[in-house]
Amino acid sequence: SQELEQSPQSLIVQEGKNLTINCTSSKTLYGLYWYKQKYGEGLIFLMMLQKGGEEKSHEKITAKLDEKKQQSSLHITASQPSHAGIYLCGADHKYNQGGKLIFGQGTELSVKP
Amino acid sequence: DGGITQSPKYLFRKEGQNVTLSCEQNLNHDAMYWYRQDPGQGLRLIYYSQIVNDFQKGDIAEGYSVSREKKESFPLTVTSAQKNPTAFYLCASNWQGGTEAFFGQGTRLTVV
Numbered sequence: 644s645q646e647l648e649q650s651p652q653s654l655i656v657q658e659g660k661n662l663t664i665n666c667t668s669s670k671t672l673y674g675l676y677w678y679k680q681k682y683g684e685g686l687i688f689l690m691m692l693q694k695g696g697e698e699k700s701h702e703k704i705t706a707k708l709d710e711k712k713q714q715s716s717l718h719i720t721a722s723q724p725s726h727a728g729i730y731l732c733g734a735d736h737k738y739n740q741g742g743k744l745i746f747g748q749g750t751e752l753s754v755k756p
Numbered sequence: 757d758g759g760i761t762q763s764p765k766y767l768f769r770k771e772g773q774n775v776t777l778s779c780e781q782n783l784n785h786d787a788m789y790w791y792r793q794d795p796g797q798g799l800r801l802i803y804y805s806q807i808v809n810d811f812q813k814g815d816i817a818e819g820y821s822v823s824r825e826k827k828e829s830f831p832l833t834v835t836s837a838q839k840n841p842t843a844f845y846l847c848a849s850n851w852q853g854g855t856e857a858f859f860g861q862g863t864r865l866t867v868v
Contacts (some may be wrong), residue, residue, distance in 0.1 A: 651795075675854060684847060685762075685859035686799075731798060741788045742850040742857035743814075746798035 646670060647734050648719050649747035656722050664717045664750045666732035674735035675715045676744060677706050681728050689717075689730075691741075719752075725756045758783045762847050769841075769867050772825035777832045777849035777863045784854045788830035792816060793844040793862075802845075805830055806852055834865065841867045 652704065672692045678686040690699045691709035692715060696711050699706050703720045703738045719726055729751050733744035758830045760781040779788065785805045791799040799825025801814030805824040824830055830849075834841045844864050848857040 647798075648799075683844070683862070683864065685765075685861045686848075688856045690856070691856055714758075724758045742787050742848055743801060743804055744799075744857075746791075746800075748796055748798045 645748065646736075646745050647732060647747040649657050649730075649732055649750050651750060652748060653751040653753075655753045655755065659721055660721060661751070662719050662722055664730050664732075664752075666715045666717070666734075668713045668736075670713070670734070670736050671711050672708070672712045672715075672734055672739065674741065675706075675708055676733040676735070676741070677715070677717055678731045678733065680749070682730060686731065722752075722754045724754045724756055727752055739756050760847060760849055760858050760860040762845075762863050764863060765861065767863055768840065769865070771867055772775065772836045774836060775834050775865065776785075777834070777845055777847075777865070779830045779832065779860060781828055781830075781849045781858075783849060783858060784827070785849035785858070786827070789802050789857065790814075790820070790822065790826065790830070790832045791846045793846060802832065802834045838847040841865060 650665050676690040676691050690706045695712045697708045697727045705718045708715045714755045729749045731749045732747045763778045766849040789804040793799050806809035823831045846859040846862045850857040863864040
């Protein structure tokens, strides 16, 4: 089984709808990073969470790290076509290893106009 | 503009040949990383370097080699020993510690 499980693997939503992507770790998280990727391109950093219960927002995207620090969720409000892409969570299991991450399989998001 | 540059974007090689992927950064980052991405498997760490002239194996280092002779450069060689080299390769860099990594645009390697 994967150390870091993302769900769902793919998602198709109508423009304007809300959606949530989950990331569950089998180990304690010291840091959880969310990235977005357009197909065939590099990763763009979205947010980093470190403290249990922490919540961060950027524009219409909100990420939370649960109290027990083993699960994170990414929520998009009022989705737009520009939100389409692959969302990846990356786990820091050994404290302050921001580039040495275990990644989930990714969630491919399509937004229908 | 500061950033991390990978070249080439697409690379085709015949089976049995070694090939070197370039990664250069002008962000003055200490640490650099190489990841491999396959469909449905997310990213997996190949090698990383936290300081010049030093590097460590990641989770899937077999069949790959790296060097870190300059702070700004971290080339990856895919050797003929790598059994399944066709993949999308991503280079990243960051300051040491718990800061986010910046990624290059990737190199898609196809071995025929």
